[in-house]
Amino acid sequence: MDYVWDSSLETGNELIDSQHKALFIAVNNLLEICRKGKGKEEVSKSLDFLTQYTIKHFFDEEQLQQKYKYPDFPIHKKYHDDFKVTVRDLSHELIMKGATDRLIEELKNKIGGWLVTHIKGQDAKVAAHIRNQIAAQK
Numbered sequence: 001m002d003y004v005w006d007s008s009l010e011t012g013n014e015l016i017d018s019q020h021k022a023l024f025i026a027v028n029n030l031l032e033i034c035r036k037g038k039g040k041e042e043v044s045k046s047l048d049f050l051t052q053y054t055i056k057h058f059f060d061e062e063q064l065q066q067k068y069k070y071p072d073f074p075i076h077k078k079y080h081d082d083f084k085v086t087v088r089d090l091s092h093e094l095i096m097k098g099a100t101d102r103l104i105e106e107l108k109n110k111i112g113g114w115l116v117t118h119i120k121g122q123d124a125k126v127a128a129h130i131r132n133q134i135a136a137q138k
């Protein structure tokens with residue numbers, strides 16, 4: 001398993017955390033399928049799930065940011081949009097060329113690694129903002 005959840009990844013927001021955990025599972029699943037040399041059908045099934053779940057998760061997270069008037073929403077949304085393009089591009093390459101070692105490394109760096117960095121850096125700030133807003137409303 002490439003990406004193991006630990007407390008350093010927790011944002012404290014239940015919805016965000018549960019979706020991040022599911023994303024880790026999806027990335028681990030994709031990497032495992034690639035390494036096992038499974039066929040195109042299984043690879044594209046795994047990619048479809050990862051893509052759809054990413055879109056859903058970003059949508060939910062962006063709704064939350066807007067609800068709580070997160071000041072850095074535009075730049076955060078840009079990070080999400082750029083990542084969706086990365087996932088789309090890597091998906092196309094994977095389907096076209098199959099899971100080469102180089103592509104697996106790219107999946108790790110640009111998808112798995114990106115998620116870890118984004119969660120710890122950006123999403124932690126979102127969660128802190130939401131907590132502050134809730135506390136201020138009480």
Ligand SMILES: [Fe+2]
Pocket residue numbers: 061076080118122123
């Ligand atoms: Fe995010």
